[in-house]
Amino acid sequence: MPENHATPLEALLLPETPTDVHYRRNHFEYPEVGLAGWALEVTGAVERPLWLTLDEIQRLPSRELRALLECAGHRRTEYLPPVAGVQWKTGALGQARWRGASLADVLRQAGVRAGAVEVVLRGADRGPFSGEGEYAFERSLPLDKALDPDTLLAWEMNGEPLPKPHGAPLRAVVPGWYAMDSIKWLLRVEVVTEPFRGPFQELDYRFKAADDPGIGRRLARIPVSSLIVEPGEGASLRPGRIMLRGIAWGGEGGIEGVHVRLDEGEYRAARLSPPEGPYGKSAWEAECELPPGEHVVSVRARDRSGQLQPEQAEWNQRGYANNGVHRVRVRVE
């Protein structure tokens, strides 16, 4: 069975989610992929098809950046009526420090040919899809995202060699975008001149509104979002002042502000820490006076483009992209 494993929320308050507890989401069994004979194939609409060994990739200029990766199905369980798929509550996200080469440098070395529109990344993981045939886990990036210097081919996570569960020997890290594009156990980079139509591109990971009879739209950038980490869901607390703590991420241009409220009260501004890099989360905290009783604490972030988290995310057929206001219930006595 593929391993799906959430990050404990407290770990999200750290600037780097420790590798051991960083969330994992796999479609299939861990693939058998070792360094013996491994090379990254760079093929398709390129002037010079290449196979690059890890050594060759590591000799390219390297970049290191923090990126928050979030599963598109994070908080799926909050959608009602329920939606099929991995039943994620909170925690299908993590933030690590990644070192790698720019995919753009590899593409330049191979020479992208005129007419290229997308770059398909293929992992070594594979298996049945809907019972008909077996498919590698592969998805495409639009050419401009593939050529963004921050789109990495990464071999290091949090300063250590990339571990197998996170995609060794080499994985993509596509910062700012939902994590299904950050293909693990990379085998191939293929430049294509027609939009890629594999099942993980055209059937999965699309936002299909309730009444959409079509294939919906591709998920890409993570929308503005936030979580309450402390207190945890269902906590029992003493009456009085407590500190609420959490994180906010996603959106465009960074987080502009985070607001919290108690029950049906007013939203009040939380204190926001500086963002942990251009693709990193921001920590926030806010004091709150809790009277006895059952309460709901809510958090809502806004990004610098003016996007605000909705009170409730739009229900969609596959239960993706839930960036609705996050709420925790607490009992005070």
Add this chain to the structure above:
Amino acid sequence: MPENHATPLEALLLPETPTDVHYRRNHFEYPEVGLAGWALEVTGAVERPLWLTLDEIQRLPSRELRALLECAGHRRTEYLPPVAGVQWKTGALGQARWRGASLADVLRQAGVRAGAVEVVLRGADRGPFSGEGEYAFERSLPLDKALDPDTLLAWEMNGEPLPKPHGAPLRAVVPGWYAMDSIKWLLRVEVVTEPFRGPFQELDYRFKAADDPGIGRRLARIPVSSLIVEPGEGASLRPGRIMLRGIAWGGEGGIEGVHVRLDEGEYRAARLSPPEGPYGKSAWEAECELPPGEHVVSVRARDRSGQLQPEQAEWNQRGYANNGVHRVRVRVE
């Protein structure tokens, strides 16, 4: 350096060339390909893409057949003016017993889609081509040849597990055709709807006549051919009766007859043994009275379709397909 290694001619008189001395022709270094994680990808214009483990392939009905494999560049050195390429004299051929599944069964399992025209076989061996880019060794078969039940995915050679130098864990055996189509170290079977245009298909292995400014024609079926094995080139012999021995192969419908001659004398029929299977060679022998002096012995075969070996094969730009009459010089004293 890739290994190129001829079969000693005496070994060709056996019905099975011993594995250790069976000729080898590699374009590149031996690839690193092991069974860990290995699976044959069956992809392209198919209903159900598949990855088949060796176990799964070995559970298909298996076939065993003898096939003579010959390098298209065999006897290139006899062409004048000389032609670039591996400077093969005689011996770039061998005949083994191969066991495998029919490629057709694998294609049926995946379901070939309408519009398919060719099946591209890819090996794990790869390297630079003409200094620009790196290419896997891959070639296509027309759909009808791919669906011929005798086109095998073989895992056994001469009753033993296929050794790595001959393509383990799995190789193609395309009997009757020049051996560059019998792709070793198979990784992928791809059904395509347009003719494949890789460099080993469109640039190499094409018969281009001296005055052909184009890309020439694809080499496929081995034409009728023969060799003198005994006596060997340059042998010193006593005057009197000797036995000439050799082999004949290729062409259509089997070998109809083999003729030998001494110097400028008449061609005389040799005794022909039954063919060693539908894709096997036939042994021949003929007595010959040798007077003292320098002599040339020649052999010429004819197939059942009426094709006769030419006295001299047509010179061509890459020096392929030399099935000219074979001659050995001997000194009798």
